Amino acid sequence: MAANNNHPQMLKLLLDCKADKHATNQADLTALDVAQQHNDKESISMLRGCFIPKVSTFNYKLKKQMGKYVRKASWVFFQDIDHISGDDRNALLVILGLLLSSTYQATLSPPGGLSQDGASSGQSVLKERVFLEFYIMTYVVFTIAFFLTLALLKQFPDGFRTALEVLLAFFAICFNGSIEVIAPSVLTAVIIDIFSGVFFLLMVFMSITYEVSKLSVAIMGCSFLPVGPFPPYGVLSGLFFSLILFDEFWKGTGLILVFNLLHCLNALVDPSHLNSQYTVIITAFWFFFHLCRICIKRFIKCCNTFVN
Known part of the structure; x- marks a missing residue:
């Protein structure tokens, strides 16, 4: 309805609230298809979300299929x-x-x-x-x-x-x-x-x-990640936070700061566990990951504007 009536602000609000942009109407048209029929460039740019539509569709189908099988397994136990x-x-x-x-x-x-x-x-x-x-x-x-x-x-x-x-x-x-x-x-x-x-x-x-x-999953994952004196462990930790909390910046940042604080407090008890590289790498990886996300989003937006 928002795409049909050319309401880009409503589209943005719906997308921010995790609305399913791949959902179809009775004519089997997605919101993007409807926006293209009306040739509303702003709505089209917003709904594409990815410069390569096939990549966006593939990611959606992959997540949907994975969630489908996991829900089936969950239904057996919690039906x-x-x-x-x-x-x-x-x-x-x-x-x-x-x-x-x-x-x-x-x-x-x-x-x-x-x-x-x-x-x-x-x-x-x-x-x-x-x-x-x-x-x-x-x-x-x-x-x-x-x-x-x-x-x-x-x-x-x-x-x-x-x-x-x-x-x-x-x-x-x-x-x-x-x-x-x-x-x-x-x-x-x-x-x-x-x-x-x-x-x-x-x-x-x-x-x-x-x-x-996902916050509780990330907290539990912290205890199962190896903690050691070598930089690769910090990269693994940063990668883990990025995968689990990639769309929740402030929660992820807060969790990383608490995790690093606990690591430093542990070092006060046993100085042999002190490794500044470990905490620096995790934090740097997290912020670098989100910086890349911002740059990619800006690039996609510019490409979509240029195409339209």
């Missing part, structure tokens, strides 16, 4: 969760809260206690096989309870839900870190890392289906 009554939802949240707290308690008070001998001090006294049998099942219970909780939060207001998702992300990071700390060997720690990687991928999939905020 009836939107139809739960308010009382049942509250009861389930209480039960899931108990499961989360009890599984986390198992990492604070492991069976058999912790070793107090020299190099193995603070590690579980359980043998590798017994440790993995116990904590893999604990991790599975925690994972299922965690994602069911996220699914039940879908009906909450956006701001309140995002705050809870961020808190749950920190809770999951603490849970994973607790198991890694008490792992009796390197092998058990690696196996737990594999589970944490699967856990993180599930969070990414849920963000694709808009079940969870």
Whole structure:
């Protein structure tokens, strides 16, 4: 309707609100097709969004297809969760809260206690096989309870839900870190890392289906990125922030500053962890990425104006 009535300001508002510019009407025409029929150059330039329309269409189809398969997989697990009554939802949240707290308690008070001998001090006294049998099942219970909780939060207001998702992300990071700390060997720690990687991928999939905020996914990803003394780690971190929060500049900037602050505070406790290059590279990569985005947008706008 906005394209048909030549209202470019309304088009801009709709696009800023993430309206689907590839949607079609009953005549199977997109907003761009309608604008081209009226030869409204300003609307055409705004709706193209990319100097090469085929590239824009390919990106749209790729995202749509990926989201389609992820939503199908999500529907298998959460098909009836939107139809739960308010009382049942509250009861389930209480039960899931108990499961989360009890599984986390198992990492604070492991069976058999912790070793107090020299190099193995603070590690579980359980043998590798017994440790993995116990904590893999604990991790599975925690994972299922965690994602069911996220699914039940879908009906909450956006701001309140995002705050809870961020808190749950920190809770999951603490849970994973607790198991890694008490792992009796390197092998058990690696196996737990594999589970944490699967856990993180599930969070990414849920963000694709808009079940969870990208901010909580980015926070959780920080704990799974390798932190070391070499510059490539900083590049990986900056790339990760760019991919997850590429369209949320201020949230990404705030998260990077907090992440770097925590890194500096950790260096105060253990000076051997101090590496200024690490924090500088992450921040520089983030701002360079957005500078490139601004330049590309300006270039596309100029090209579209020239073509029209």
